[in-house]
Amino acid sequence: MANSNLKQILADGAWRQNTGLVVLLGLCPLLAVTNTLINGLALGLATMLTLMVSNLSVSVMRGLLKPEIRIPAFVLIIASVVTVIELLMHAFFYDLFRVLGIFIPLIVTNCAIIGRAEAFASRNRPLPSLVDGFATGLGFCITLVLLGAFRELTGRGTLLAGADMLLGDWGSHLTLTIIPEHPGFLLAMLPPGAFLGLALLIAARNAWEARKTNTPVEPITNLVPGAHET
């Protein structure tokens, strides 16, 4: 597989077809856990890992998967991968596991994952599929981190609060208080803040694209055939 092709996959997954900002899949965890940067990063990494492992497994097995059983097979594979990640987080990142709670098992329902399995991994060789999983996960993770940072900054005036949950004790020194004596902006911390923040991010991305090409952004529809938001 040519290098330029992998680069193409990387750019597609992370930017041109960014799950959170363009395809708008997996919005439930995206909106729910992004009240701090660290929460967003943790769920983003977990989702990225899931995407990579599920894409790889689906691609390896693609010769065996008859069309009529591929969806249940994808579901089985994804559910197994997510449960393994959940158990590992429970064992090794217990505090984070408590914060993210139900959203770890709910990665299963992030239809971006089954979408990539169906649209890409079941039709491509393992290496490109792995790269596609990485790129899509990276794009999703970056979106989560940006949204988390935005909400944490406006809502609490800090950044990286709770970094010790992800990085161990030394992470507690990483917390930056950007706005001291921040009174707390509830709107940003609650779900409406997530919607507003996501809208701002999408607008910013569209503005960037429009400036680059000097043409209005065309609405992109149905990039992942057969995938429906749950």
Place this chain on the structure above:
Amino acid sequence: MSSNSHPVIRSSILLGFIALLGTALLAGVNELTHERILEQEKRRVLQQLNAIVPITLYNNDLLEDIIEIKDEVSFRDPAPVTVYRARMDGQPVAVMMIVTAPDGYNGDIRLLAGIDARGTVLGVRVVSHRETPGLGDPIEVEKSDWILGFENKSLRNPETDGWAVKRDGGQFDQFTGATISPRAVVRAIHNTLLYFEANRQMLFETPTKAEPVKVASKNGK
């Protein structure tokens, strides 16, 4: 799986194989992480308990010295209340109880209340709640110091009339825009103190049992 068998059978076998693979993987990972997960949960409970009773004050195994008391009338909770007992060389030091304030704004507020052997509050923490973020949630120690105000309080400090929020003529602050959550917590802690006063001996002397202890209410209410 011969090549001329029915496609449905082939597909079923394949799906079953994938399921088996997934199950084996999960069983393996579960086996590997099981111990550590239990340990983490214990560590978490101990951390919470030690925030109230410092590790220097006792030398028994808190997580083993547990009784459960079912007393729906006193605790206003149909589920058994867990009591952890702290002792120093066998002498009672404190109890920590997980009690429920059923009258929060959004349902139950679960509290961990530590009371020393003389009936003085060592500390209180919120274990779980669904109070309104920004209004009722200053009951969490992460959000405000309010809950620390219970430390060193007892049934005689303040007297019964003082065990209420200020709006009700008591000693404890309410929050701006939220009286119900602090009122529920104050009531639950007062209740727990009354129960402790009436049942101190039983609380320390009941041997550890797996079965919840059923006791007739001796609470003076």
